[in-house]
Amino acid sequence: MITVVDYYVVASILFAIGALGFLLRKNVLVMFMSVELMLNSANLVLVASAKSFDLARGSAFALVSVAVAAAEVGVGLAIIIALFRLKATVDAEEITNLRG
Amino acid sequence: MEVLERVAFYVMAVLAVISALLVVVNRNPVASAMSLVGAFLAVAGLYLTLNATFLSAIQVLVYAGAIMVLFLFVIMLLNLEREPFDLPGIGRIAGFGLSVALLFSLISLALGAVARPETSARGGSGAEIGDVFFSDYLFPFEMASLLLLVAMVGVIVVARRRKPEEEEEEQA
Amino acid sequence: MEENLLELIILIPFASVVVQYFLHRVLPARLAGLIACGAVLVPFLLTVVVGRGIGAAAPQVPAVTATIASWLTGGGLEVAFGLRLDPLSCAWTLVVTGIGFLIHVYSLGYMHHDPGFKRFFIYMNLFIGSMLALVLGDSLPLLFLGWEGVGLCSYLLIGFWFEDMNNARAGQKAFVVNRIGDLGFLLAMLMIFQTFGTLDIAAVTNGLSAGHAQGTFALGDARITLIALLLFVGACGKSAQLPLFVWLPDAMAGPTPVSALIHAATMVTAGIYMVARFSVFFALAPVASAVVAIVGALTAFVSATIALRQRDIKKVLAYSTCSQLGYMFLGLGVGAYGAAVFHVVTHAFFKALLFLGAGSVIHALSHEQNAMKMGGLKPHLPRTHWTFFVGCFALAGIFPFAGFFSKDKILGEALLGHGWLFPLVGVLGLITALMTAFYTFRLYRLVFTGPERLDAHAKKHLHESPATMTVPLVILALLSIGGGALSLPAFAHFDILGDYLRPIFAPALAVAGEAAHHAVNVEVALMLVSLAVVIGGAWWAWNRFARGPGDQLPLPQGGLPFLLENKWFVDEIYAIFVVGPMRGTALLAGFFDRYVIDGIVNGLARLCDLCGAVVRLLQNGAVHTYALLFIAGAVYLVCSLL
């Protein structure tokens, strides 16, 4: 029997992989993709949990989250483009303009 | 039926994990992006096993369709090359360790969860979600649309190419 | 009616100041001068009118009072601009306005060519007004107002020719040294208010007399003694007594009429006035009285010794003034209040005369002040000469000039007093009398007789002064001759001034016990002794300086003359032991503030900065670092949920 716990485990693994990607990769784009992975895992937990309560509502939450993610990706990619114009690189370790 | 469900879940789960790993491991950004599509599709499949059919469709449309296309466009636009390999530094080792720690702590947290009976009154069909959105959650729904609008404007402003004279002005 | 006239006495000079100040562009100089003179003459006449009525006024101390306006009220304090003309203040007012008028007239001539002519008369009238506030004020704050007001005028007039920084410095010195005394006065005022709950002078002195009668204040009461001593500190500052006399000689930097009016005849006697006014306090405080007598005698002696060696004509007179003021305090200290006041009056006559005479000489010699560069002026300045000559006799105290009577009264009271102290200070006074006669005639000889030692520059414009200057000299000379008649020795039974002042000093004398009447022959013998001493001194100097300075020095070279030449090094002692340490403290405070207190303040700021710098290392701009910390936090959170 597949229970919600199984979904949690999968989501956990996805989340950890996302974190791994964010921490290890230097390419801003790939880091950004890792963030999307983590978002997806969170959504998965949301929907899996909703099965025990009200799936329609849970899906609605997840949908809003998807909308936010879409907006975020748009803005994030725009910033990456602008940054690339400025620094001609997408290496996160070279982009340290905001240091104190 | 039971078995089928089980098989579907495991296939999708393994697919998702493998694709996710590929995203992280691939040094070519395009390959990473393609692996990400795989991961998104696998998650969509997982949604299907949860009966969240509408969400699953949206996942395919928005993530695998729109967002990934956006990523690919940007990758092409920036004309990125393969990321060169370099030896792991202290930061990376620590990052790897932390991720592993995160993995184990999350899994143990997940395993500790109690599975409640699946007693959802409503399903995840488009009609049911529509009901929710156009009654209780009208305001968040409208806000989401507003957010997308604002993001759109923002993206245009941030990413557009400035005219030389504008740039001079900004620098002054 | 009398009240209104009394108000006018003090308001006229102030009104004149205001008029002259605001119309100084419009008024012609001559008119301004006349207004100024009138503003002193009218109060004099008014005082004569009002003062005549005092005698019959009341059984107690006869007085006319008036209140111009309220001043400080509230919180249990009630002080008005109240005036009180009683015999003591009347005597002073007459001297101030009378001599003041003569000196104003004299100044018309003396300051004639000075560009600051109008300014001079504004200051002078302001001074007269302040001095009148001092003597007529019925409360301590008003007395203090006058006290500081005259100090201010003195400051302004000493620094009248302020282009020369030395003059400005002398003015500042006068003000600051006076302020030391004023601090004593102020503290005395505080103590009086605390003790008596009022600042009205009459109420305070009556309260003390009554308190003594009821046994509240015993003879020698510590509190009263302290008040008396503090008052005397104030008097020391204003009246240039040891150790605060250093400012007076420097004050000669001002125009000579100022020296005559302020630094000889009137302002410097304010201390005497105050002690006389509060005579009951001193009578009840034998210790304070003794201090007054000793300080007076020492000042008289020390200043006289310095005067022996001075070359500047005005400096000689300045030290002489200190010395004579010392006499007056000596008189106050031994309880001869009436005699002290008498000496104030006669001293005002002859010292004003001498200063004005000196001014006339200086004027004639185009501002030459060094007596060593004078000599043989007798034929050139006839009127100045004979009036100065009269002044010398009066100052030396030779019968029958005014100085003789007043000085002798003081010396008599001292020498014949009881105990060991009074005769001791009396002897000191006698020695001073000898020196006084000596330096007076030394000065006369140096200036008017012997060979001419003038600079060519001074000689060119040598001329007798105009009538505006000589007429006041003549009047003052007459007063110096006949002034002694105001208060003849006891056996002559003719004592106008003494009788007039008797009600004022009655309470004090009642406390201290009426001075014993001495046998006529004792008094006469004493007079002869002192006269002999004085004439001896005069004779010595007369012969010694017959032909100018000669070897210039009446005493052999050596330690003592060197000491006298340098005025006992008092200024230097002050510089090293008072001014230096205070200035040092100031610099130290500046250093402390800058480096210690501000150091701590800036140090704290720097500490915060340092903490910031350490924490700032975390914000290195690298996303990975932030993510690492972030995920570490997430791990921690998750683990804590387990």
Place this chain on the structure above:
Amino acid sequence: MNSFGILSLITFLPLLGALVVAFLPRENPKVLRAAALLFGLANLGLSLLIVNAAGTMVFVERLHWIPAFGVCYGMAVDGISMPLVILSCLVVPIIIATTFHVGRGLKEYLVLLLIMETGMVGVFCATDIILFYVFFELTLVPLYFLIGMFGGVNRIYAAFKFFLFTAFGSLPMLVAILFLLYQHHQATGVWSASIEDLRALRLDAATQNWVFAGFALAFAIKVPLWPLHTWLPDAHVQAPTGGSIVLAAIMLKLGTYGFLRIAMPLAPQAAHSFATPVLVLAVISVIYGAYLAWAQDDLKKLVACSSVSHMGFVMLGLFALEPLAARGAMLQMLNHGVSTGALFLLVGCVYERRHKRGLDDFGGLVKVSPALGIALVITSLSSIGLPGLNGFVGELFILLGAFKTQPVFAILCASGVLLGAIYMLQMVRRVCYGTPNCEEAAHLSDMSVAEKFAFAPLVILMFWIGLAPGFLLERIGPAVDSILAALGNT
């Protein structure tokens, strides 16, 4: 409950003026100045309407502001606030009338000044402690910008120092205020921030000590009491003339006013138990400030240090807890405002002409520019407490009163009178007397008509307070007496 009234008008008219000036074109300085001056003078005229406030609070206004916590918009004046309000309204037009060399920033300068006026008047009128706090802090911001934007070479340092010092004091005060509100709620079950209500609280001694300490820190920094004074010379030296005048004439009074109006009545027992330590600091301020002034070679710094000394005197008057001394303290606040304000005005005048401020950069000023020199002499004399001028009256009252309750401190402070004469007179001597020290010093223009007109009211005040303080005493007296009575002064 009265609604909006005259006090609000006086408080907010300058703000309106600031708004108007902000919208005028910056190209025409004359119009800017004229508009600001108009508002300043109109406000001065209005402020004269409250001149009869005496023993009790009048012109009361009260509107709910934050009802949940009993916070009101409460305004009223009595004999203590009235003179300070009028002085604030007087000082601002004087500054505007004499401001010429600011340059392009004139508009901002005027706007900041007018905002400043709103803050200052508001502090003195507020009867609600939260409102008081708001206005108290409001004064900080414009002055910070005045110093930071228009100051001398080291202005940023000075502005920061000033701001941090005062903000450092304000926070404990806010805590104390909130604590008091809470205590009042605990005691009565009703929220109220009215000073009147809070005065009725009966706190135990230890609590009072903490409350008092919280307030005292804020106010002592403003006064400023030694050793919290070092921001003052820096702020004064760097501030533009107008800033210095406002700072000296009004801002420092916020500290002493706060002690009298807030700290002492709200913690009466603590006021008694803290009297000795505060007086020790006051005496140190008087003497140390005087010595400090003596050590200075810069005109502005000298005057600033003399402020420390004079304000120490005011503190002596306040903490002697005696009716005469309290009257004296109030008078001395005004006197210091008038005299030191005038001194800064004059220093500003000379600085504009000579662009130097050293004591030895002048010489013979009385001869070179007589009106300026005479004004400086008169003001200095007023500052050292010459009888007949204003300084004396205040000092005498303080000393007479303080000598009754605190004789030792009174005697020590009296010696400050002596030191005052020393440093002031040597300043006058070096600047006004002698001969000009250099060619530039020999050709300084005299006071302009505008400067004379601006200065005249201050001189008139010096003589008026010095010769006829009765008018003020009648109004101040009952007000301070009622506060002292509430302190249970026996």
